[in-house]
Amino acid sequence: MSRSPSLPERPRLDLDPEMSEAERLSAIRQHFERLVAVNDELDDRLSEALDRREELKDEVEQLKDRNEALKTSSLYVATVEEVTDDGVVIKQHGNNQEVLTDASPHLDAEVESGDRVAINDSFAIQTLLDDETDSRAQAMEVDGSPEVRYEDIGGIDEQVREVREAVEDPLKNPEMFEEVGVDPPSGVLLYGPPGTGKTMLAKAVANETDATFIKMAGSELVRKFIGEGSRLVRDLFELAADREPAVIFIDEIDAVASKRTDSKTSGDAEVQRTMMQLLSEMDGFDDRGEIRIMAATNRFDMLDEAILRPGRFDRLIEVPKPAAEGREKILEIHTRDMNVADDVDFADFAEKLEDYSGADIASLATEAGMFAIRDERTEVTRADFEAAYEKLESTDETTTLPGHTDYQY
Ligand SMILES: Nc1ncnc2c1ncn2[C@@H]1O[C@H](COP(=O)(O)OP(=O)(O)OP(=O)(O)O)[C@@H](O)[C@H]1O
Incomplete structure (x- = not known):
């Protein structure tokens, strides 16, 4: 950032009591001339600062306008075809129309051919967009x-x-x-x-x-x-x-x-x-x-x-939520790779999973497995499935899961 140059030094008047009348007059005159010069310089600086302030004010206004324009108006997407001395050639998405236009001054140096850009109603480039492939x-x-x-x-x-x-x-x-x-x-x-x-x-x-x-x-x-x-x-x-x-x-x-x-x-x-x-x-x-x-x-x-x-x-x-038989099948699918204890009866357990979706049943099976792991067991028991069920049911009271929401379809 550039600093403004330091202010001119304030002139001093040194009058020696030994001085003659004429010498004192001359010294005062010189001091007066130096004061006038410093004053002129300060005047110049002040007017420069005022000009700069006006410029900054204009810039702020322009940025505000641009911000407003970006916030309120819809923008269109286009691809930059070519950057020429006469302006930027863009092709609008949607209608493939080619237009010769300009970029906003703040983007002027950045726009390159192939860029994806957002343009306003008058085709001026407002924003550079992320890479399209991304x-x-x-x-x-x-x-x-x-x-x-x-x-x-x-x-x-x-x-x-x-x-x-x-x-x-x-x-x-x-x-x-x-x-x-x-x-x-x-x-x-x-x-x-x-x-x-x-x-x-x-x-x-x-x-x-x-x-x-x-x-x-x-x-x-x-x-x-x-x-x-x-x-x-x-x-x-x-x-x-x-x-x-x-x-x-x-x-x-x-x-x-x-x-x-x-x-x-x-x-x-x-x-x-x-x-x-x-x-x-x-x-x-x-x-x-x-x-x-x-x-x-x-x-x-x-x-x-x-x-x-x-x-x-x-x-x-x-594709509805599964009936009891379907729920049993889904339980079997999601426990295929699990070491399930003999005391687990999926047909019986599926009966109580009224209104459970396949996704709910998948999380229930994972949850049951987690209970066994927490207990350092390799076998997942009936009690683990019951505990998982209780856990999901209590979550359900505070959230919408498992899927007990009324969906209209
Ligand atoms: N019928 C099913 N059989 C087995 N697993 C199921 C079944 N339905 C859902 N799942 C389990 O739930 C997960 C999510 O299912 P999927 O993404 O197919 O649901 P979706 O109907 O597309 O849901 P959404 O409407 O939320 O996109 C699956 O990865 C699977 O683990």
Whole structure:
């Protein structure tokens, strides 16, 4: 930081009593001239300082305006194509329009070709965004060979059968559908309470068909920047086309496909645009080859009917919480690798796990194992399962777990 130069030294008047009248007059005159010079210099400094203060004030105002603009207006996402002497060429996401524009002065030196940027209504670059590949990688989970198998899923055999028919058969035997002359379902929507195995079903079917599993959370599609959600949807389908056979799985689809609300905020409009992009990708689905699309929701009641039309999510599969027999099966699955004592009767124990989801049962089994470990035992006993049950039930009184919440679906 630069320091302001030190102030000029204050002139001193030294009058010697020995001096003649004329000498004293001359000394006083010189002192007066020095005082005037110092005064002039101080005047200059003062006016410089005042100018600087005005400049800083302007800068503060500009920063305030920019801050306000960033806070209140929606920004669009674009990629920098080229930095030229005449300005910066950007390409907007969403409509691919190229525009010659400028960066805000504070970004001028930083903008480089290939950067992802946020632009305002007049196309001026406002912010440099994170690397796109990072944000895409965050938004999508890609698994070349998911480990879940059908045998790992308990209590929902009928749903497994339906998913196999709607997703696996068209991937494995497309010619059968052609010969018979029926179109396989375009998209499969799994709906039901959380933790019932919807994601597992999608992973298992991808595993069984040697397909790449590509998961995107609906909440990730609801992005801050205009054009980003629809761009991610396009990326999702492009990635699936590169990796086919592939199973696309959109979790929490209600985040992008809820019934239209009356409010007209720019955020809602953006969600709407993202949903439109999703619908248009699905409508062009016939030519997409070996890609199957699945989605899941806990909020079936909230869905916009547009996504349920034929050619879109036209196969609905309800995945409920398991009944007692299913709960027993899930208990067995999650204790497969455990050393369970002979006094444990899963059929009996499953009876009391009324309203437990598969995920609740998975945590109960882990919890029972933890009780044995704490006790330094290698065998998990009936008492451990009872203790785990008591623990989860008491947690339930203060939180919403295990899944005793009323979900509307
Ligand atoms: N039917 C089931 N059989 C065996 N394990 C299950 C079952 N359902 C859930 N689980 C266990 O719960 C975990 C979470 O399940 P999953 O992610 O498939 O649920 P989900 O229905 O997709 O939930 P959400 O709606 O919260 O995404 C699984 O990894 C598994 O351990």
